[in-house]
Amino acid sequence: MVFAVQRFPKPEFETGYxxxxxxxxxxxxxxxAAMDVAILVLALSVISWIVLxxxxxxxxxxxxxxxxxxxxxxxEGCVCSIGSIQNITLALFDHTFILPLTVxxxxxxxxxxxxxxxxxxCAGVCPFGALQDLVAFRPQKLGSRLNAVLGxxxxxxxxxxxxxxxxxxxxxxxxxxxFVGIFRFNASFGMFVFAGIxxxxxxxxxxxxxxxxxxxxxxxxxxxxxxxxxxxITPAECIQCRLCExxxxxxxxxxxxTTKDPENRKIRVKKLIWISLLIPFLTFAGGxxxxxxxxxxxxxxxxxxxxxxxLTPAAxxxxxxxxxxxxxxxxxxxxxxxYSEASEILDRFYNGGWILGGxxxxxxxxxxxxxxxxxxxxxxxxxxxxxxxxxxxxxxxxVKTDLSEIKHEKT
Amino acid sequence: xxxxxxxxxxxxxxxxxxxxxxxSGALIFRKGKERExxxxxxxxxxxxSNDCLLPRPLESRQMVWQLxxxxxxQCGRCATDCVLTPSAVKCVHVYAMCGYCDLxxxxxxxxxxxxxxxAENQLCPTNAIKRxxxxxxxxxxxxxxxxxxxxxxxxxxxxAFGNGSLQLQVRxxxxxxxxxxxxxxxxxxxxxxxxxxxxxTLLRGFDQKxxxxxxxx
Numbered sequence: 001m002v003f004a005v006q007r008f009p010k011p012e013f014e015t016g017y018x019x020x021x022x023x024x025x026x027x028x029x030x031x032x033a034a035m036d037v038a039i040l041v042l043a044l045s046v047i048s049w050i051v052l053x054x055x056x057x058x059x060x061x062x063x064x065x066x067x068x069x070x071x072x073x074x075x076e077g078c079v080c081s082i083g084s085i086q087n088i089t090l091a092l093f094d095h096t097f098i099l100p101l102t103v104x105x106x107x108x109x110x111x112x113x114x115x116x117x118x119x120x121x122c123a124g125v126c127p128f129g130a131l132q133d134l135v136a137f138r139p140q141k142l143g144s145r146l147n148a149v150l151g152x153x154x155x156x157x158x159x160x161x162x163x164x165x166x167x168x169x170x171x172x173x174x175x176x177x178x179f180v181g182i183f184r185f186n187a188s189f190g191m192f193v194f195a196g197i198x199x200x201x202x203x204x205x206x207x208x209x210x211x212x213x214x215x216x217x218x219x220x221x222x223x224x225x226x227x228x229x230x231x232x233i234t235p236a237e238c239i240q241c242r243l244c245e246x247x248x249x250x251x252x253x254x255x256x257x258t259t260k261d262p263e264n265r266k267i268r269v270k271k272l273i274w275i276s277l278l279i280p281f282l283t284f285a286g287g288x289x290x291x292x293x294x295x296x297x298x299x300x301x302x303x304x305x306x307x308x309x310x311l312t313p314a315a316x317x318x319x320x321x322x323x324x325x326x327x328x329x330x331x332x333x334x335x336x337x338x339y340s341e342a343s344e345i346l347d348r349f350y351n352g353g354w355i356l357g358g359x360x361x362x363x364x365x366x367x368x369x370x371x372x373x374x375x376x377x378x379x380x381x382x383x384x385x386x387x388x389x390x391x392x393x394x395x396x397x398x399v400k401t402d403l404s405e406i407k408h409e410k411t
Numbered sequence: 412x413x414x415x416x417x418x419x420x421x422x423x424x425x426x427x428x429x430x431x432x433x434x435s436g437a438l439i440f441r442k443g444k445e446r447e448x449x450x451x452x453x454x455x456x457x458x459x460s461n462d463c464l465l466p467r468p469l470e471s472r473q474m475v476w477q478l479x480x481x482x483x484x485q486c487g488r489c490a491t492d493c494v495l496t497p498s499a500v501k502c503v504h505v506y507a508m509c510g511y512c513d514l515x516x517x518x519x520x521x522x523x524x525x526x527x528x529x530a531e532n533q534l535c536p537t538n539a540i541k542r543x544x545x546x547x548x549x550x551x552x553x554x555x556x557x558x559x560x561x562x563x564x565x566x567x568x569x570x571a572f573g574n575g576s577l578q579l580q581v582r583x584x585x586x587x588x589x590x591x592x593x594x595x596x597x598x599x600x601x602x603x604x605x606x607x608x609x610x611x612t613l614l615r616g617f618d619q620k621x622x623x624x625x626x627x628x
């Protein structure tokens with residue numbers, strides 16, 4: 001393609017005409033990006049202090065409102081920790097992709113805070129969570145079975161997002177981001193409907209995006225299980241009053257399992273054998289299915305699509321030529337080059353399909369295993385993985401102070 | 412005395428922390444294939460730091476979206492696919508390349524007989540190009556940026572019949588810098604890419620440094 005040819009020479013003006021300069025506005029100053037990271041760290045510190053030390057639901061509420069306004073409506077949602085998964089993945093697979101330090105910070109810092117304090121990020125820093133928390137007026141219990149089934153979706157979403165980011169195809173988390181259009185007041189019709197469905201169903205099913213879609217929540221869930229500290233329902237000993245039982249809108253309170261050994265040894269061994277056979281089988285079956293689907297999965301990749309269009313021209317049947325084909329023709333690229341690029345991407349999708357399918361199968365097996373094996377514990381405790389540290393349950397506990405500590409001070 | 416479970420938890424926590432540290436360290440300090448610096452990555456003493464296109468190694472290396480006019484086929488999606496209305500992509504006039512033609516391929520519809528500013532003669536659907544007489548036979552063309560929707564009709568005309576001084580660019584005072592640019596996703600020629608925020612324009616065919624004014628926001 002010929003571009004920018006000097007067909008007409010620059011005129012020599014005689015009237016003293018001064019040629020104006022072309023204005024090129026600069027992007028947002030880099031110092032402001034550093035400020036975003038500073039505010040992220042500050043917000044995480046404050047929310048962790050509110051949750052763990054102050055144990056105040058009101059504090060969590062005001063903090064989440066601040067984050068909704070700053071990270072949501074002021075910063076307009078980009079870059080967020082959820083989306084940063086894709087940037088990190090792409091950077092790991094594509095060495096020419098340059099990763100800004102702020103993106104690394106937005107990915108790593110909430111994970112580190114979660115590792116020490118539980119998912120306080122979800123409680124009061126993530127604007128998505130804050131928005132949904134505001135509308136959770138009439139939360140209903142879903143039941144553990146439905147929770148487990150729907151809870152599988154984020155793993156699939158995470159796997160797909162990583163596959164598409166690693167192959168340089170698309171950032172699907174950003175593409176199907178329901179709330180960024182609300183933060184910017186310019187959602188497309190489809191996304192507006194999606195956000196509407198989430199927010200209206202969010203009145204009854206609290207935080208539907210966080211629980212049944214959020215891919216970053218998967219990572220936070222894993223990390224939070226090993227957190228050093230975590231919000232507790234009671235400041236001292238649980239008195240088994242059952243007042244907090246229905247307080248959690250997210251079904252994240254584990255009720256006591258008091259029978260220590262509900263079944264005899266024989267059944268238990270049988271179960272363990274079942275699980276140890278089931279998990280490898282599901283992993284392999286998932287991987288095999290994923291690899292069979294790799295051509296379907298790769299269908300959305302623009303390079304693969306272009307190669308298909310070159311191979312089977314649709315223009316012959318009276319249809320207009322696609323813009324991608326027009327662009328390819330004007331670029332003067334050889335068809336072989338496009339084919340080799342496309343087949344390389346298909347190879348990646350084949351391997352990625354195995355890994356993605358295997359991962360989904362493994363998660364399936366894991367969820368089944370977790371439900372088969374009961375874990376003995378006596379108290380009402382927040383499930384460290386699923387709890388968003390919103391501190392609602394704290395107000396339901398009649399035990400207000402740790403009596404043992406007071407005694408300790410007196411002596 | 413920690414229980415066995417607490418000990419295991421601490422162990423896993425430590426390894427997660429180490430893993431996160433390794434990951435971020437690798438991502439921060441790695442050297443990509445294309446990031447070869449003829450100097451020593453120490454930009455302070457570099458004689459060429461002003462026209463360096465490499466992202467700086469340890470600065471914040473913010474990236475912004477930009478489109479490469481030499482790959483653009485003026486399909487019109489910039490006008491329709493941006494999350495903003497009107498689009499953050501606008502036509503930019505590089506005066507230094509302009510031939511100041513009376514019969515401007517970017518201003519007039521092909522086949523226009525009378526070269527005047529009548530609406531039916533104009534290529535621009537929003538009347539965003541202003542034509543002003545300078546001296547015989549030269550005319551100055553200015554983009555009224557608030558009116559421009561970034562459709563690229565004038566760009567097509569100018570690059571087909573003129574010098575190619577009209578070029579589409581992402582305007583960074585408008586662009587909200589989405590993590591994944593929605594125009595980039597649908598651009599048929601792959602003209603969009605992330606460029607360093609310190610050097611955020613991709614105008615083609617002339618020396619940028621001499622003929623443009625950068626305005627800081």
